Amino acid sequence: MDMLGGLSAQKFLSQYWQKTPYLVRQAFTDLFEISGDELAGLATEPEVESRLVTANDWTLRHGPFFEEDFANLPEKDWTLLVQAVDHWVPEIAALFDAFSFIPSWRMDDVMVSYATPGGGVGPHFDHYDVFLIQVSGEREWCIGQTCTEADDRRDDTDLSILAHFQEQERWVLQPGDMLYVPPGIAHCGTALSKDCITYSIGFRAPSQAETLVEFAQFVANNCSDFDRYHDADLEAREDNHLITGADVDRIHRMLQTLVQDRDAMARWFGRYMTQPKYGDAPLEEPSLNKTDIARQLQRQPLIRNDAVRLAYQPGTLFVDGEAIDTDLPADGLRWLCEQKRISATDLGSQDNATRLSILTSLVGHDAFYFDDE
Known part of the structure; x- marks a missing residue:
């Protein structure tokens, strides 16, 4: 081919x-x-x-x-x-x-x-x-x-x-x-x-309008009620109906601060681009813990659910719009995203405990599952 x-x-x-x-x-x-x-x-x-x-x-x-x-x-x-x-x-x-x-x-x-x-x-x-x-x-x-x-x-x-x-x-x-x-x-x-x-x-190619709305909602969810328009430098007005250039500059600076945190934007982008298009049912608590998964892996491999979206940034794994913070190195995160099947021997000894911990979260997100057939 x-x-x-x-x-x-x-x-x-x-x-x-x-x-x-x-x-x-x-x-x-x-x-x-x-x-x-x-x-x-x-x-x-x-x-x-x-x-x-x-x-x-x-x-x-x-x-x-x-x-x-x-x-x-x-x-x-x-x-x-x-x-x-x-x-x-x-x-x-x-x-x-x-x-x-x-x-x-x-x-x-x-x-x-x-x-x-x-x-x-x-x-x-x-x-x-x-x-x-x-x-x-x-x-x-x-x-x-x-x-x-x-x-x-x-x-x-x-x-x-x-x-x-x-x-x-x-x-x-x-x-x-x-x-x-x-x-x-x-x-x-x-x-x-x-x-x-x-x-x-x-x-996927989200429009500017879509990304603006989604990012604005993300930012709004993390804003304090004390973050407000302020004008401590206000000067007395002869025309109190006029919106001056200084007034516009204040609101412009206020909004600019919302997009200056590149790390926050990166986190939002990872969550946004892995959100499921279909089947976004509320997540349930994982029914298997690390011990259960380690024991089950000795008998059968975990299978990747291709309908679940995975992506990563250094220090963060994104799964269906959720962010999992981790100490696993970038090569370990890439490895997790690429696997179609994971067995006990695949885990190896390096970062075993960390990988198993993330796998437990991924099983809870239905990104991997044990085939019971």
Whole structure:
């Protein structure tokens, strides 16, 4: 498998990442293939985000769906899209391993689409990077213009379909082919065959507005009620209705102090970028303590839950939006983030007690589990 078509990871990032589309023929030669029936089964679950699009009238329906919804569909011109299939199918979550040259905390989810001939979601653009991997059947992709806020959307559908699409390139993808599309590039995919399945690997790219709101809330939670606007240098006014430049300077300095603590911002960023997109149920107290886990590891390994997000900074491990402070060195934190299975022998003697302590927390966060089957 030559996923990047002969390019090194760095050359791909330098030449194509967030710059221009890139097509790789036979990027994957041994893909796990989820069936249309399995995908439809996921779409019936209430905790799974799914959509059904009919291309002849651009109708959008949201799941969960029922079996009869699929039984009544025509033979062509529709698409089923299911988000975050990696949360439910470990074999699809394993796809992320092929993109290990990109920060793991940038990875969002794997959306899977099943389409009949003519099925698609219309010409559109995304605000994030996406790798489109053809799994079965054929899909034609048309690449269009670089979009801005000036590009209008159609107002006759709930879908974000571009009112004007300026085609520049066109490719037909077959099983194993992969197309990278940068943010803001218009593209349109149309199924050419039945049982057309495409994996879409998307990456997190929070907007300025989103990050501002989230960071402001984080900062507000840590502010004292005594941190207030003050003007001990106030001078007598002739015009008491005027907001002066000095008044604005005071509030400007007050707000600037909130973003000057880089360590606090780093901690917020680690928590923010590992927050789960789905399944953010309240955490329960871990049912296994260090002694339990050490004893159980002698009998069976711990298995990584790929649906749980891990990242680290020196001194801190982030798991699904929570921060765990630790004395474990950075190489030990990296080791924990990279492991798919951990056995007793993997722990070794170096930092054994510290690693076991963090593993206990990770088991409590469902990041690792013992397979009871």
